[in-house]
Each structure stands twice: as C-alpha cells, then as structure tokens.
Amino acid sequence: MKILLCTDGSLYSQVSYEYTAWIAMRMDVEIEVLYVTDLRKEKAVRSPDFSGSIGMDAYQQLLGKLVDIERDRAKLNHKRAKYILQQAEAFLSSREVDRIILTHETGFLVDLFHKFEGNADLIVLGKRGETADFATEHLGVNMERIVRASHKPCLVTPREYKPINRVLLAYDGGENCRKALDYITKYPVFSDLDLHLITIATKDKKTAIKHLKAASEIATSANFEPTCQLLTGDPEEKMQKYVENHDIDFLIMGAYGHNRIRHLVIGSTTAQMLRSSHIPVLLFR
Structure with missing residues (x-):
C-alpha cells in the first residue's frame, strides 16, 4: 500500500x-x-515599464534588483x-x-x-x-x-491527534459507502477496532434498514462485531451527535455528492462534517 x-x-x-x-x-x-x-x-513583484518616466538606466537597475530578489526568493x-x-x-x-x-x-x-x-x-x-x-x-x-x-x-486530519479506538462508518448503501466498507474489511488497519455502523433515513426507512443490515452482515463476515443503529433526521446533525455521544475517534463516509446547486445553497454533508468535526475523516468517492 x-x-x-x-x-x-x-x-x-x-x-x-x-x-x-x-x-x-x-x-x-x-x-x-x-x-x-x-x-x-517564486515570482518577484513585476514592475510595469517605467522606462519612459524614470529613464532607461534607472529602469534597467530596477529590473536587475527584481531578478536578484526572485533568485533569492527561489533559494x-x-x-x-x-x-x-x-x-x-x-x-x-x-x-x-x-x-x-x-x-x-x-x-x-x-x-x-x-x-x-x-x-x-x-x-x-x-x-x-x-x-x-x-x-x-x-x-x-x-x-x-x-x-x-x-x-x-x-x-482529512484535524488540528490535534487522539488515539483511535472507535470507528464510525456512515452508510447509505451508495457506491461510495460500499467502497468504504470494502476498504474497512480489506485492510488490517481497522481490524481490531470498535466499528460502529449508522444509516440515516431521510424518507424511505425500509430501504435504510435494508442497507444497514447488508453492511452489518459484510462487517460481521470480516470478523467485526459492529454496533449498528438506524437514525432519522438531518444527516449532519445526527452524525455529529452520534460522534459526540459515542466518543468516536475516526469517521468514514462518502465524499461530496454531485448536486452542485444544493452545495451552493446549503452546503454538502461532507463540507459540514469536515467543518464541525474534530476527528479524522476518511472520504470515499
């Protein structure tokens, strides 16, 4: 790797x-x-052509000084x-x-x-x-x-380091989250950590339960004993509260979605979590 x-x-x-x-x-x-x-x-401030106002000799001296500044700055x-x-x-x-x-x-x-x-x-x-x-x-x-x-x-790492014991995967059944789950089960870096799985249902609760169950089965088959929970409500708010309430040390989630208009108006879940989170966030696209 x-x-x-x-x-x-x-x-x-x-x-x-x-x-x-x-x-x-x-x-x-x-x-x-x-x-x-x-x-x-690497670039010194470029002087406009003042040769007509300060004279050619003075202008050449100025250019020479700028070249020296640029060379010193590069060093x-x-x-x-x-x-x-x-x-x-x-x-x-x-x-x-x-x-x-x-x-x-x-x-x-x-x-x-x-x-x-x-x-x-x-x-x-x-x-x-x-x-x-x-x-x-x-x-x-x-x-x-x-x-x-x-x-x-x-x-993406935060301002301060803290030991990692509990990992949270926010799982919605999408391709990015499936990549994240595969990564967790494939690499030994997470193998002996306390894994939490959450799915946040915004509308279709039945589908959310299905996604969470599927993720739990995959994690269990990879020798994890995941803590699973279905949540409802605003994704940013629920995710942040879960991180705080369960003392999560490491967050894994899908990266930015493709709805550019939504991001411009209210900000994406990814950006909001990165701003508010004080733990490392592993993002998958």
Whole structure:
C-alpha cells in the first residue's frame, strides 16, 4: 500500500504525520511526502515599464534588483521545502517508518496532485493549511479541491491527534459507502477496532434498514462485531451527535455528492462534517 502525504509544514500537516504513522504501524506501507512550493512564491513583484518616466538606466537597475530578489526568493523557498520534508521524514522515522519518499515540486498543488495520485492508494492531508489561524471556521482551499477531484480515498486530519479506538462508518448503501466498507474489511488497519455502523433515513426507512443490515452482515463476515443503529433526521446533525455521544475517534463516509446547486445553497454533508468535526475523516468517492 502506498500513501501520498501532502504537507505544507503547517500545524495541521504535522498532525497528519501522526495519523499517517499510526496507519504505517498497523500495516505495511510506503509513504511519499509531497511538498509543493506555490509558483506565486517564486515570482518577484513585476514592475510595469517605467522606462519612459524614470529613464532607461534607472529602469534597467530596477529590473536587475527584481531578478536578484526572485533568485533569492527561489533559494529561500527551496531551503524551506527541504526543511519541511526533512522534518516530516524525521517524524515518521521516529515512529519506525522506513519506506519514505520525499518529493518537492514547484507549481500549484491542485494541478500537480494528479501526477502523484495515480500511484497512491490513500491520500492524507490536513484539514487546513498555512493560514489556519486567520480563518478558524474555513476549510483549506487546497484540501477541499483535492478531495473533490481525487479518485482515491482521502484522509482529512484535524488540528490535534487522539488515539483511535472507535470507528464510525456512515452508510447509505451508495457506491461510495460500499467502497468504504470494502476498504474497512480489506485492510488490517481497522481490524481490531470498535466499528460502529449508522444509516440515516431521510424518507424511505425500509430501504435504510435494508442497507444497514447488508453492511452489518459484510462487517460481521470480516470478523467485526459492529454496533449498528438506524437514525432519522438531518444527516449532519445526527452524525455529529452520534460522534459526540459515542466518543468516536475516526469517521468514514462518502465524499461530496454531485448536486452542485444544493452545495451552493446549503452546503454538502461532507463540507459540514469536515467543518464541525474534530476527528479524522476518511472520504470515499
């Protein structure tokens, strides 16, 4: 199994190292740590053509200074990337992880992401990034774009790490949730944990019961002893209350739906849970 760990060196990224190490200690994995220097950080502020107003000689001197600034900035960004990747490697190595690849790219993470996603089985990234302290209720822009675009499972990690004992799968019988259940039963990372299964019925309670029963049978056949519960009402509210009331440490659910209009008007269940959750969320598309 290969994990693509995206980092920007922020507090949230450092917590993602801890969760990645937790997975690595429970199964054989290779970890590629990816840091992307934002292309905009490589560019000095471009000066408009002032040659007519300040004179050609002065203008040439200004251009020379801008070139020097750009070169120095590139060197600084390279050192920063090297430091962040080395810090990630040191942390993972301290948790006895030995299969680590360090990768530095320059560009835009969202654009470069697919270049590395294809060889990965799991994507890990922090819930927010470098500007976390400036907008406490917002999701990281890169995180949300990657989760929406990725075809691989994405583990979104919170601000703080906590040991994992109880896992919740929100199951609705859809393709994304079936992938999630297959993942749980296939990989040993969840094998000895307390598994909870919930289905939230919004209209058709009979179908919801059928889905929950089917999920329970699959989990039981994989040697789990799942705690199953059928809930009714608003999905975000019921899911969040269940997490709090049962001290859930790890949430698994299907990712963003396709109803873009609904997302624009009231926000998707995925986005709402990511905003409100203080535990890691594993998303499947």
